[in-house]
Amino acid sequence: MLTTGRQLGLGALLTCAIFVGAGCNPTPIVESMTPTQGTEDGGTSITITGQKFKVGATVQFGGKTVTPSNVTKTSMSLVSPAGAVGSVQVTVENPKQKRGEKALSYTYLDTTAPTVNSVSPSDGHVYAQGAGYEDAVATGLTQITAKFSEPLASATVSVSSASLPDAIKGGYSGAVSGATTVSGDMVTFTASEVLASARSYTVSVEGVDVAGNRSAAKTSTFSVATPKRLHRYVVQEGDTLQSIAARPDTYEDAEEWKKILLVNQDYNEVNRDAPQAGLGLWLHWDE
Structure with a gap:
């Protein structure tokens, strides 16, 4: 077949x-x-x-x-x-x-760079005297925080400050020293000293995630408003005439201590290095 x-x-x-x-x-x-x-x-x-x-x-x-x-x-x-x-x-x-x-x-x-979700104080925030802080020197403000989109391995925070336009003396600018810590997706910058009033603060934050991806820098600005100018100051424990003259609500210049001494020369208690606590000192202004 x-x-x-x-x-x-x-x-x-x-x-x-x-x-x-x-x-x-x-x-x-x-x-x-x-x-x-x-x-x-x-x-x-x-x-x-x-x-x-x-x-x-x-x-x-x-x-x-x-x-x-x-x-x-x-x-x-x-x-x-x-x-x-x-x-x-x-x-x-x-x-x-x-x-x-x-x-x-x-x-x-993981090839996605982290992003900054928020910064506190927020961009444009103003701490006003009486609402955001009480004393012109002891403002109580020391920390700046940033929240990222994911946990970080490291972060960098740089802070600079400058005098506000209505500061009593003005002309100041410089870096703010401090330490940066990272905890998960949170970054905290703690200033070495309290943040002074009559200043604007510019903050730049960037972070690196655990895979090595670096974020773009996030920049924001906030300010601690210029305090009300004093015409009479009550001496606090530990004050010197220099420290009083350097206050943002007096002369904002330690060298002006002589003016304080001159205006208050009738007071026998005025000691340049250790004025008596509770003593009221008059401040002279050239209007």
Whole structure:
């Protein structure tokens, strides 16, 4: 009996239909993947190698179905989808749900820079006398905080100050010394001394996350308002005439202590280095 080519082809198809696992739709064998890591926003070109890959195969990439290109029996190409930072499983599946037994591991890297969510005091905030602070010198203001979008490994805070336009003397500008600490997503700058009144403060904050990504610098400005000018000052324990003259609500100049002494020369109790606490001193102003 003669067998035609058509009969042979039909026989092969019937054989595949009966013995599905015998080679017509094999289980893929996954051997390797290059690269094994990439950015969290996806877009990384990947090659998977192995055996028995079929045209129409798909790749399960961390639970997401990806259709590869350039599929041959031993390799395929694909582009990673976006994913969360961390490791995911990657498997190959031939048509008719023939999935390879071996799962590969792919790691999404953190490549997103942290951002500054907020800074306190906020940009433009004004501490007014009586509402934000009481004493022109002992304002009680020492800390500046910033909240980031994620935990940080380190942070840098720089603070500078300058006299407000209505300061009694004015002309001051300089850096504010202090220490910066990091706790999770919070950054705290603690000034070495209380923040003086009659000053504006410019703050620059930036941070580095645990993956080494650096944020853009965030700049903000706040101010501690100029206090009301005093015409009479009551001496406090520990005052000197120099410290009184340097106050932002008196002359804002330690060298003006002589003017205080001159105006109050009738008081025998006026000691330049240790004036009597509770003594009321008059302040002269050239109107």
